[in-house]
Amino acid sequence: MKVSAIPAPLPATLADGVFPAGCPSRTVLDHITSKWGVLILLSLSEGEQRWSELRRRADGISEKMLAQTLKTLEKDGLVRRDAQPVIPPRVDYSLTERGRELAALLIPLVTWAFDNAEAIIGGEG
Amino acid sequence: MKVSAIPAPLPATLADGVFPAGCPSRTVLDHITSKWGVLILLSLSEGEQRWSELRRRADGISEKMLAQTLKTLEKDGLVRRDAQPVIPPRVDYSLTERGRELAALLIPLVTWAFDNAEAIIGGEG
DNA sequence: TAAGGTACTGACATGAAAGTAAGTGCCATA
DNA sequence: TATGGCACTTACTTTCATGTCAGTACCTTA
DSSP states (O other): OOOOOOOOOOOHHTTTTTTOOHHHHHHHHEEEEEEEEHHHHHHTTTEEHHHHHHHHHTTTOOOOHHHHHHHHHHHHSEEEEEEESSSSSSSEEOOOOHHHHHHHHHHHHHHHHHHHHIIIIITTT | OSSOOOOOOOOOOHHHHSSOOOOHHHHHHHTSHHHHHHHHHHHHTTTEEEEEHHHHSTHHHOOHHHHHHHHHHHHHHHHHEEOOOOSSOEEEEEOOOOHHHHHHHHHHHHHHHHHHHHHIIIIII
């Protein structure tokens, strides 16, 4: 596993001017770096989960935000929704291939945040 | 079925319950995934830059948000501020070691967002 | 004198994101 | 009858991130 070789250089469009306001990448970036988006994606990276499991695992999320975030991620093709026509309802959520790609990038980031949280926030007060 | 590259496993604390509301990691995550934080970090990953350069490169940012974001990142020990006592004022911003670490993780993410933006947003309308 | 550049700060406004809480339909159990 | 779980939706409210804009201190140029 090679983690930190040379960081890939920025695509040319990013290199100058980072990238223009209002371009699609900004929107995508907003979705995937959203407060709950990251948590959901991360949680699902461990495998298929039901609504109520996600609700528990994404500690503090409201039902509204869970529904809304899942919908956005589903529309973006990152999350797959599998509703089974049973009573009581059972809906399983999982990552798509694209979602797994993303999660693979998110995990090191979150792990880093986790490892450095003390140093960053602790050293602040 | 096998996922192509097995990503680093989540730290135990993340693995169950993702992670608790209100813990420092959440705060750090919010800082580094903030709308402008990512852009500033990315821009600085290309080298030291002045206030007015950053303003231009982070297309669409207001002076207030630039100041605010830079302050947060500086407090978090990700960005170094070097003010020279000259007239007119000259202030250079650069990444700290920790900032460079983070940027190295952010770059693949942003690159991915850039590469997949079309497919994600384009397929939506 | 006035305008312009640099690097900001602070007050106020707004709008989107997030929270709260209640409702929906169906069934199981008591 | 009523309570509770599942997977949501909807209406309303609040919070907060962000935007707008004016002001500051100093010097330069016209």
